[in-house]
Amino acid sequence: MSLNASWAQRFQDAIPFGSSTCSKTAKYAPDEPAVIVRGQGCRVWDADGREFIDFRNSLGPVTLGYRFPAVDEAIRRQLESGVIFGHPHPLECEVAELICQVIPCAQQARFLKTGGEAVAACIRIARAITGRDHVIQIGYNGWLNSLAAGGRVLPGQVAAAAPPGVPQCLSNLHHACAWNDLPAVEKVFAEHPGQVAALVVAAAYADMAQGATFYPALREITRKNGALLVFDEIVTGFRIAIGGVQEHFKVEPDLVVFAKGIANGMPLSVYCGSRETMTAGQKTVVSSTYGGETLSLAAAKTAIDVYRRQDVVGHLWRQGEKMWGGLNDIFRRRGVPAEMKGFWPCPQLCPAADAPAGLYERVVRAAYRHGVSLYNVCYVNFSHTDADIAEALGRMDQAMSNL
Numbered sequence: 001m002s003l004n005a006s007w008a009q010r011f012q013d014a015i016p017f018g019s020s021t022c023s024k025t026a027k028y029a030p031d032e033p034a035v036i037v038r039g040q041g042c043r044v045w046d047a048d049g050r051e052f053i054d055f056r057n058s059l060g061p062v063t064l065g066y067r068f069p070a071v072d073e074a075i076r077r078q079l080e081s082g083v084i085f086g087h088p089h090p091l092e093c094e095v096a097e098l099i100c101q102v103i104p105c106a107q108q109a110r111f112l113k114t115g116g117e118a119v120a121a122c123i124r125i126a127r128a129i130t131g132r133d134h135v136i137q138i139g140y141n142g143w144l145n146s147l148a149a150g151g152r153v154l155p156g157q158v159a160a161a162a163p164p165g166v167p168q169c170l171s172n173l174h175h176a177c178a179w180n181d182l183p184a185v186e187k188v189f190a191e192h193p194g195q196v197a198a199l200v201v202a203a204a205y206a207d208m209a210q211g212a213t214f215y216p217a218l219r220e221i222t223r224k225n226g227a228l229l230v231f232d233e234i235v236t237g238f239r240i241a242i243g244g245v246q247e248h249f250k251v252e253p254d255l256v257v258f259a260k261g262i263a264n265g266m267p268l269s270v271y272c273g274s275r276e277t278m279t280a281g282q283k284t285v286v287s288s289t290y291g292g293e294t295l296s297l298a299a300a301k302t303a304i305d306v307y308r309r310q311d312v313v314g315h316l317w318r319q320g321e322k323m324w325g326g327l328n329d330i331f332r333r334r335g336v337p338a339e340m341k342g343f344w345p346c347p348q349l350c351p352a353a354d355a356p357a358g359l360y361e362r363v364v365r366a367a368y369r370h371g372v373s374l375y376n377v378c379y380v381n382f383s384h385t386d387a388d389i390a391e392a393l394g395r396m397d398q399a400m401s402n403l
Helices: 003-014 069-079 090-102 115-130 182-191 206-224 246-249 276-285 295-311 312-334 359-369 388-402
Strands: 036-040 044-045 051-054 108-113 136-139 153-154 174-177 196-201 229-232 255-258 269-271 338-341 348-351
Touching: 051 388, 069 295, 069 312, 090 108, 090 269, 108 115, 108 276, 115 136, 115 196, 115 255, 115 269, 115 276, 115 348, 136 182, 153 255, 174 182, 182 196, 182 206, 196 206, 206 229, 206 246, 206 338, 206 348, 246 255, 246 359, 269 276, 295 312, 312 338, 338 359, 348 359, 359 388
Parallel strands: 136 174, 136 196, 196 229, 229 255
Antiparallel strands: 036 044, 044 051, 108 269, 255 269, 338 348
């Protein structure tokens, strides 16, 4: 038995779902690695020593690269002074100030550990400010907020009814709408006049360009109805632009959540907004012992400095275009009915409407067999060089020729 197979069995025995993160459990063994034991730059290695050029990047957080020297050094320096204390550490204020400098709508900020709980905080604040109960949700906003019938309980999984474990009375307060479906949004507002506290939106990665008209429309309809507009920028923040889609599309929400890209993989999320909104949010309580944990804040302070000084976002757009545009060329040349769709820093792997069943799995398995790690949403990081991209495309060309 391979080490990967042994680990897979141990995980299934010890942990429900086979991992604490559902999306990390290997679905395509033995091609897909059960565990990753090491990362460096844009490459990872599994327990059997197989090397992969990685485009999963821990499902998005690793924006600069694995073991990025400046970030790792910042963590080591802070570790010498302590990890967490009974009062705030200066880093908490310093990073909040940085957030307010780089995020267009931010005048105040607070920290938590995961994007999902930060979205939950925004929903609670919106309800406290407005005195209303109903929430409209677009896209996947973390398991904690997957409450609506027809909503996303995981990035690629929709609940037909209230998700198991969610009381029907709570589910009835949450309304799932599809990306770029303004009539559906208008219908919820019409059916619940004066009752919607917030609209929370995460972009659809394959169709993100539609945000040019959809985000302004959401801004207008929420203002008209007295609801708060909340942007879930867990994926898009520090990737589409430093300030995320609100910077790219020039539309400012009332509250916004950033997480994955903020600290190059260290566990940290932030919710922020105007001083007026954040101050009014003190009507309710959001608090976490670990929000001001210093190692993650040290990583975030350094990561944001790198973003600002080294044109990280520009690199992600350029390398993403080389990689995913090149992969689309391979798909066309090899007759594979699939396409990488969306913005180059985080496009989605989409089989064509008439593609044979199971094509996505076949593409991903073939990629793993040839040393390329893919995901349904794929990411380049700042450590992907031209040589890495060329090598990855060579491997994918061979993988698709054997498909």
